Amino acid sequence: MDRLPGIQFAFHRLKAILDLMRHVYLDHQAATPLLPEAFEAMKPFFTEWFGNPSSLHEHGLRVREALKRSREQMAALIHAGSPDEIFFTSDGTESANLAIKGVAYANERRGKHLVVCATEHPSVINSVEFLEKQGWTCTRVGVDAEGRLRLHELKEAITPQTVLVAVHHVNHDIGTIQPVAEVGRICSDKGVPLYVDCEASAGWLPIDVEAWGAALVSFSPHRFYGPKGVGVLYRNKKARLVSIIHGGVQEGGRRAGTENVPAIVGAGVAAEVARMDLDARIAHTRELQARLWDGLEKHVGFIKLNGPRPGPDRISTNLNISTEFIEGEGQLLLCDLNGIAVASGSSCVSKSLKISHVLAAIGLDHALAQGNIIMTLGRDTSVEDVDYVVQTFVRIVEKLRGMSPMWDEFQRGIIDSVIRPTGRGKSFSQHAADVSGKPAH
Amino acid sequence: MSETYTLYNSTVMDHFMHPRNMGDLKDADGVGEVGAAACGDIMKISLKIKDGKIEDARFKTFGCGSAIASSSMATELIKGRSIDEAMNFTNQEVVDALGGLPPVKIHCSVLAEEALKAALEDYIRKHPETASKLQTPVPAAA
Numbered sequence: 001m002d003r004l005p006g007i008q009f010a011f012h013r014l015k016a017i018l019d020l021m022r023h024v025y026l027d028h029q030a031a032t033p034l035l036p037e038a039f040e041a042m043k044p045f046f047t048e049w050f051g052n053p054s055s056l057h058e059h060g061l062r063v064r065e066a067l068k069r070s071r072e073q074m075a076a077l078i079h080a081g082s083p084d085e086i087f088f089t090s091d092g093t094e095s096a097n098l099a100i101k102g103v104a105y106a107n108e109r110r111g112k113h114l115v116v117c118a119t120e121h122p123s124v125i126n127s128v129e130f131l132e133k134q135g136w137t138c139t140r141v142g143v144d145a146e147g148r149l150r151l152h153e154l155k156e157a158i159t160p161q162t163v164l165v166a167v168h169h170v171n172h173d174i175g176t177i178q179p180v181a182e183v184g185r186i187c188s189d190k191g192v193p194l195y196v197d198c199e200a201s202a203g204w205l206p207i208d209v210e211a212w213g214a215a216l217v218s219f220s221p222h223r224f225y226g227p228k229g230v231g232v233l234y235r236n237k238k239a240r241l242v243s244i245i246h247g248g249v250q251e252g253g254r255r256a257g258t259e260n261v262p263a264i265v266g267a268g269v270a271a272e273v274a275r276m277d278l279d280a281r282i283a284h285t286r287e288l289q290a291r292l293w294d295g296l297e298k299h300v301g302f303i304k305l306n307g308p309r310p311g312p313d314r315i316s317t318n319l320n321i322s323t324e325f326i327e328g329e330g331q332l333l334l335c336d337l338n339g340i341a342v343a344s345g346s347s348c349v350s351k352s353l354k355i356s357h358v359l360a361a362i363g364l365d366h367a368l369a370q371g372n373i374i375m376t377l378g379r380d381t382s383v384e385d386v387d388y389v390v391q392t393f394v395r396i397v398e399k400l401r402g403m404s405p406m407w408d409e410f411q412r413g414i415i416d417s418v419i420r421p422t423g424r425g426k427s428f429s430q431h432a433a434d435v436s437g438k439p440a441h
Numbered sequence: 442m443s444e445t446y447t448l449y450n451s452t453v454m455d456h457f458m459h460p461r462n463m464g465d466l467k468d469a470d471g472v473g474e475v476g477a478a479a480c481g482d483i484m485k486i487s488l489k490i491k492d493g494k495i496e497d498a499r500f501k502t503f504g505c506g507s508a509i510a511s512s513s514m515a516t517e518l519i520k521g522r523s524i525d526e527a528m529n530f531t532n533q534e535v536v537d538a539l540g541g542l543p544p545v546k547i548h549c550s551v552l553a554e555e556a557l558k559a560a561l562e563d564y565i566r567k568h569p570e571t572a573s574k575l576q577t578p579v580p581a582a583a
Contacts, residue, residue, distance in 0.1 A: 329505035333506045351545055403502055
C-alpha cells in the first residue's frame with residue numbers, strides 16, 4: 001500500500017524540531033556558533049556605541065578604540081609585526097579578491113604573471129580567472145595525491161614577470177597542510193610577494209606571518225567562533241596593494257566603506273579566545289578525528305580517506321572521505337535526516353554538476369569523488385557525537401548500497417572496486433562510460 | 442514546516458527516504474541501465490511484461506536524492522501501462538508527479554525516462570515479434 005506523500009518526511013522533520021534526536025554539527029568549515037563572550041562584547045555596539053568610526057566626535061572615537069583593540073587581537077593571533085597591518089573587509093572572499101587584484105593592479109607595470117596552487121579556494125581561483133580575462137597570465141601549480149603542493153614546480157613557475165604567489169595554508173576541502181614556510185623561503189629568494197589564504201587554518205593552527213615572510217594573509221573569524229560579516233586581511237607594510245573598492249578613506253584607504261563595528265568587535269574576542277585555546281582545541285579535535293576515522297574505516301567497508309592521514313600533515317578538524325558504490329548527496333541528506341550536518345564535494349551537490357576541483361586535482365577516481373563527504377569537527381564535538389556518527393553512517397551506507405546497482409554489480413564481479421581491487425570486472429568509470437555512451441569525466 | 446527548508450519538496454523526500462519498487466526483478470523480461478554523462482549517476486530499471494503490458498517494475502540507482510526519487514516515481518507511474526504507452530513516457534510526467542524538481546535536477550528525471558526506454562528496447566530486442574505490433578517506432582538499437 002502506498003503511503004501518503006510527505007507524511008514520513010513530515011514525521012522526520014517534526015522529530016527533529018521537537019529535538020528527539022541527537023544533533024551533531026560536523027560542518028565547522030562552513031560556519032561555527034558565535035562564542036557567548038563574543039556576542040556579549042558585540043551587543044553595546046549595536047545600540048549604545050553605534051557611532052561611525054570615521055566620525056570625529058566622541059561617538060566615533062569610542063568605536064575607533066574598539067576597532068584598534070580588535071586589530072591588536074588579530075595581529076596577536078597571526079604574529080603580525082603591527083596592528084596597523086590588519087585590515088577589515090566584509091568576509092574572506094573579499095579579502096582574497098583584494099589580496100589578488102590589489103597586488104596585481106599595484107604591480108601591473110612590473111609584470112602580469114601570477115602563480116597559484118591548483119587547489120586554492122574558489123575566491124582565489126575565480127579572482128585569478130577574472131585577471132586572466134584582462135591580460136594577466138597565471139601558472140597553476142599541481143599537487144600530489146594527498147594535495148601537497150609540488151614545491152619544485154612552484155619554484156620553476158616563478159618568472160621575472162611574476163608579481164604574486166598565492167598558496168593556501170590548509171586546504172578547505174581535504175585538510176592538507178601546505179609547506180608554507182618553504183614556499184615563503186622560495187618567494188623571498190625570488191623577491192616575489194606571497195599571499196597565504198588561511199581561511200581553513202586560522203584559529204585552529206598556529207600562524208606566524210613574519211616567520212613565513214608572507215606579504216598578505218587572509219582569514220574569516222566565522223570559522224573560529226566569531227561572527228559572519230567580517231573578513232581580515234593582513235598586509236605587510238612593505239607590500240604594495242591598491243584598493244579595489246573605492247569611496248572614503250576607511251581602513252587606511254585600502255578598503256572604503258563603513259566598518260562592520262559589532263562584527264569586528266566580536267571577531268576580536270573570538271581571535272583572542274582562539275589564541276588562548278589553540279593547543280586545547282588541537283588536542284581535542286585531533287583525538288576525535290582519529291576516533292571518527294578509525295570507527296568509519298573499521299565499520300564501513302570500501303571507504304577511503306582523501307588527503308593525508310590524521311597527523312602532522314593534516315588539520316585536526318577535517319575528514320574528507322569517499323565511500324564507494326554510493327553517491328554523496330544521498331549520504332548528506334540521510335545524515336541530515338538523522339541530525340548530522342555534513343558537506344559533500346559530489347557533482348550532485350554542486351550547481352555546476354562538477355565534482356570538487358580539489359578532488360579532481362588530487363586525481364581521485366570520478367566514482368570516488370561522487371561518493372564524497374566532508375566532516376569538520378569543532379571544539380564542542382564530543383566522543384558521544386563521534387560514536388553516534390559512526391553508528392549512523394554505517395546504516396546510511398548500508399541503505400544506499402542496497403539501492404545501488406553498482407554495489408550489486410560489484411558483488412557479481414561485473415565492476416571492480418577502486419579502493420580494494422579484486423581483479424574481477426571492469427572499472428566503474430569504464431562501466432559508467434559504457435552505459436552513458438560518453439567517457440566519464 | 443517550510444518547503445524550502447530542504448533542497449527538495451516533501452514528495453521527493455518521501456520517495457527518496459521510502460523508495461517504491463526498489464530492487465531487481467527475478468526473470469525480468471527487459472532490463473535497462475543508463476548513465477548520465479553530465480553528473481555520473483547510473484540508473485537501472487527492470488520490467489516484467491505480460492500480454493503487452495508492464496506488470497511490474499523495479500529500479501536500482503546510484504545517484505542523488507532526486508535521482509532515487511525520480512526512478513521510484515517512474516516505476517510507480519509505468520506499472521499497468523502497455524508497451525506503446527510506456528514508449529511515449531516522458532520525464533515531465535515524473536517531474537509533475539513529484540511536484541517539481543529544482544532546475545539543476547531535471548536531468549535526473551530524464552535519466553529515469555532513458556532507463557525505462559532502455560528496458561523496453563531490451564524487451565523488444567528479445568521479443569522481435571512485438572515490434573511489428575507497436576504504433577510507436579522503436580528507436581535504432583545502440
